Amino acid sequence: AHVVVTSYTLLRLEADDYRGLGWSAVLLDEAQFVKNHASKAYQAVRKLRARMKVALTGTPLENNLMDLWSLLSITASGLFPDPKSFTEAYRKPIESGDAEALTRLHRRIRPLILRRTKAAVASELPDKQEQLVPVELAPAHRRLYDRQLARERQKVLGLVGDLNRNRITILRSLTLLRQLSLSPALVDPDHAPHSAKIDVLVDMLQELIAEGHRALVFSQFTGFLALVKTRLDAEGIPFEYLDGRTRDRAARIDAFRTGDAPAFLISLKAGGFGLTLTEADYVFIMDPWWNPAAESQAIDRTHRIGQDKPVNVYRLVSTDTIEDKVVALQEHKRHLFDQVVGAASDVAAPLSAADIRGLLDD
Numbered sequence: 626a627h628v629v630v631t632s633y634t635l636l637r638l639e640a641d642d643y644r645g646l647g648w649s650a651v652l653l654d655e656a657q658f659v660k661n662h663a664s665k666a667y668q669a670v671r672k673l674r675a676r677m678k679v680a681l682t683g684t685p686l687e688n689n690l691m692d693l694w695s696l697l698s699i700t701a702s703g704l705f706p707d708p709k710s711f712t713e714a715y716r717k718p719i720e721s722g723d724a725e726a727l728t729r730l731h732r733r734i735r736p737l738i739l740r741r742t743k744a745a746v747a748s749e750l751p752d753k754q755e756q757l758v759p760v761e762l763a764p765a766h767r768r769l770y771d772r773q774l775a776r777e778r779q780k781v782l783g784l785v786g787d788l789n790r791n792r793i794t795i796l797r798s799l800t801l802l803r804q805l806s807l808s809p810a811l812v813d814p815d816h817a818p819h820s821a822k823i824d825v826l827v828d829m830l831q832e833l834i835a836e837g838h839r840a841l842v843f844s845q846f847t848g849f850l851a852l853v854k855t856r857l858d859a860e861g862i863p864f865e866y867l868d869g870r871t872r873d874r875a876a877r878i879d880a881f882r883t884g885d886a887p888a889f890l891i892s893l894k895a896g897g898f899g900l901t902l903t904e905a906d907y908v909f910i911m912d913p914w915w916n917p918a919a920e921s922q923a924i925d926r927t928h929r930i931g932q933d934k935p936v937n938v939y940r941l942v943s944t945d946t947i948e949d950k951v952v953a954l955q956e957h958k959r960h961l962f963d964q965v966v967g968a969a970s971d972v973a974a975p976l977s978a979a980d981i982r983g984l985l986d987d
Contacts, residue, residue: 633658633666640669648675656680659699660692662708671699683925684918685738690716693734701737753928755938757952760821762806762943770805770946773812777802778985788978795981799947806946807849807912818852822911822941826853827860829939833907834862834887840907842890843923845914850890853911857888868892878902891926893919902926906934911941913951950986 636643651673653659659667659680670678680696694711697704705711718726762770777798784791801812808823809816830840844850847868857864865881867874869892881889882904889905893914905927910920920940928936942948 633670637666637669640665640672643669644672644674646674648673649677651675651678653678653680653682653699656682656696656699657684657687657692660687660695662691662695662698667695667699671702684922687916687918690719697734697737704733704737750928750930751932751935753924753936753938755924755940758825758939758941759944760825760941762946763819763821766809766819766821767945769809769816770802773805774802774947774985781981781985785978785981788981799981802947803912803951804846804849806943806948807844807846808852810852811846811848818855820849820852822943823853823856825941826909826911827856827862829909830857830862830888831860838907839887839905840889840909841896841902841905841923841927842888842909842911843893843896843920844890844911845893845919846912847892849911850892853890857890862888864888864890866890867895869895871895881905891923893923896923896926900926901929901931903929903932906932906936908936908938909941910938913940913942913948913955915951915954917955947985 631643651670653670659670661667662671678700680700682696685696686692691708691712694705694708694716698706698708705715715726715730719730781795781798784795788795804811808818808820810818810820826842833840842850842853842864844853847870850866850868854864854866863886865877865884865886865888867877867889871877874895878900880886881902889902908924908927910923914920924936924938940952942952
């Protein structure tokens, strides 16, 4: 064969066999799958013997600047040979606002990176409108949320001083607050499965369905999507469903593309990449995520080549909850990576101790 097409999983499992061959070129699609330089998949790619390696990705930075280091260490292995040195010389100074370090990094990586924005590649794409939709919690839900927030804030702020040791516990508390912002039933099954967000979603879906539109509905939480499913069934709104446990993934995608179900419920992890769903022209993001790369990838399932209708994106945010803080954090992180990549970027850095304190501030 002149061309070998494989997956990152097979490459990792059969790394010795691939490494035993000499390659003219290695082309890495969705290269963010090897962004973690401690992973076996990264090691398998890094050790391939090839005259040229090219990484293609829409999200060269998903977590922090070390993602970019990983891709550069594969494609230009001598540029920044040591991750620790890169951290001290570039990552830490740039994340602290050092303009000189940022300029130096730009100068070194500019010859190696070709960035083509969607607007430049597909100027014929229709407009995309994004809107934040504030959602007020019901009074009983508000009281429950505020009580839980007080407990979690006291616990987390006492742990954040040693972030590395307590990261899992802290993230568990933040996730609990994010779930509680959606519905009390996600935290305690004894609570009624009420959600003001689902009320808003149903109202908006009914209106757009009457006008002949179709929508993608994304959430981080499959438990919340289950509540949405139950409500749509009760309202008589047809839908398709996809999450990481869906066995007939291709069949579900084809059913939406060729059928007439007006809504497609998708978990962000299962549907954030690798899909083209231009049959839909509305997107609902039910819960914000502090790394907006996943959100942007989800939106791009429908706003891509082949779309002939304007795309409308609605981000539903529970007011006066941790979700407000997550949205603000997204903007802060976008700014950092706008500077690094040099154009509007879709990604965000990981949560720092300061970020976590900011999420829980009054």
